[in-house]
Amino acid sequence: MNAHHDIQSICSPRPGPKQPVILGSTGMVGRSWSELFDRLGINYRTAHRPEFDLLNPEALGQCIRSGDDLVINAAAWTDVDGAESDQQSADQANGHSVRIIAERCKQVGATLIHYSTDYVFDGTAETPYPIDAPINPSNAYGRSKALGESKIRESGCPHIIIRTSWVYAPWGKNFVRTIASLAKSKPELKVVSDQRGRPTSAPQLAQTSLNLYSKGACGTWHASDGGECTWFDLASQIAKHINPSCTVHPCSSDLYPRPAHRPPYSVLDITETESLCGPLVSWRRNIDEMLKAGIAEDA
Numbered sequence: 001m002n003a004h005h006d007i008q009s010i011c012s013p014r015p016g017p018k019q020p021v022i023l024g025s026t027g028m029v030g031r032s033w034s035e036l037f038d039r040l041g042i043n044y045r046t047a048h049r050p051e052f053d054l055l056n057p058e059a060l061g062q063c064i065r066s067g068d069d070l071v072i073n074a075a076a077w078t079d080v081d082g083a084e085s086d087q088q089s090a091d092q093a094n095g096h097s098v099r100i101i102a103e104r105c106k107q108v109g110a111t112l113i114h115y116s117t118d119y120v121f122d123g124t125a126e127t128p129y130p131i132d133a134p135i136n137p138s139n140a141y142g143r144s145k146a147l148g149e150s151k152i153r154e155s156g157c158p159h160i161i162i163r164t165s166w167v168y169a170p171w172g173k174n175f176v177r178t179i180a181s182l183a184k185s186k187p188e189l190k191v192v193s194d195q196r197g198r199p200t201s202a203p204q205l206a207q208t209s210l211n212l213y214s215k216g217a218c219g220t221w222h223a224s225d226g227g228e229c230t231w232f233d234l235a236s237q238i239a240k241h242i243n244p245s246c247t248v249h250p251c252s253s254d255l256y257p258r259p260a261h262r263p264p265y266s267v268l269d270i271t272e273t274e275s276l277c278g279p280l281v282s283w284r285r286n287i288d289e290m291l292k293a294g295i296a297e298d299a
């Protein structure tokens with residue numbers, strides 16, 4: 001037992017899951033888990049809308065069955081700006097419904113892998129956020145995800161909460177696909193250079209999450225790609241691949257006012273995850289490989 005501090009520990013290594021279930025299997029992270037289990041030949045169940053609806057808490061427990069040993073909750077209210085005008089629904093989906101899922105996991109003896117966000121921090125730091133840094137969300141989505149974290153800890157269910165950031169995949173709604181599509185047709189793009197973070201490949205995140213599970217991680221962890229950048233750096237790398245004649249210019253966030261405040265410095269400290277699971281591939285290499293392999297034209 002190697003206790004780093006009160007919210008993180010390493011217990012005994014776990015055998016491969018025998019009866020896992022993926023909640024939110026249609027999202028970027030959920031689909032990455034499905035593809036990972038397919039590759040590994042692991043049988044799994046999935047649950048998604050309309051049967052599984054975080055805004056319909058009465059039916060949630062039924063998606064977790066006796067014998068389930070691993071529940072992956074990849075479902076969430078992920079509309080960051082939309083949460084500002086409907087905090088109640090975001091809190092239900094990302095907080096109160098997560099409590100029901102966690103309690104059900106405890107009842108059947110399943111480990112819960114749950115995703116949280118860099119937005120639980122306020123982004124005023126200048127060095128990467130360690131796992132035990134004080135949380136202080138600066139927008140409604142961040143508050144709803146912080147609520148989910150605390151509900152899981154209170155439930156007492158065996159869990160791994162994985163905070164991640166700036167998720168992208170070859171499919172789904174994400175920044176990489178948006179910029180790739182714009183770069184094809186536009187000669188110039190302006191992209192904000194005053195927000196710094198760590199992009200995260202959804203397929204690598206699923207693999208890292210499974211590694212954390214197998215190696216006996218418990219409590220709260222951080223996972224992203226290696227390296228850090230601004231949205232401008234990321235867009236420049238994408239445009240270079242898609243259309244080198246598209247010029248990307250840096251700009252300030254003031255140019256694109258959004259309902260939700262975005263933390264200026266959103267870099268998660270991934271040292272402990274890398275110590276346990278090995279180095280995480282850098283965002284530049286993951287982006288290069290993903291764009292070389294091709295991305296879906298539509299979601």
Ligand SMILES: NC(=O)c1ccc[n+]([C@@H]2O[C@H](COP(=O)([O-])OP(=O)(O)OC[C@H]3O[C@@H](n4cnc5c(N)ncnc54)[C@H](OP(=O)(O)O)[C@@H]3O)[C@@H](O)[C@H]2O)c1
Nearest residue numbers: 024026027028029053054055075076078115117164166167
């Ligand atoms: N995307 C990011 O940049 C980012 C950053 C930090 C943390 N995270 C966290 O990472 C996790 C995975 O997100 P993702 O990146 O895979 O996002 P995503 O692609 O937007 O997927 C979200 C998933 O949640 C489902 N969902 C949304 N509302 C639901 C509801 N009311 N009931 C049931 N399912 C619902 C969606 O289902 P439909 O297909 O039906 O819409 C989809 O399967 C989430 O916990 C998210 O908070 C994401």
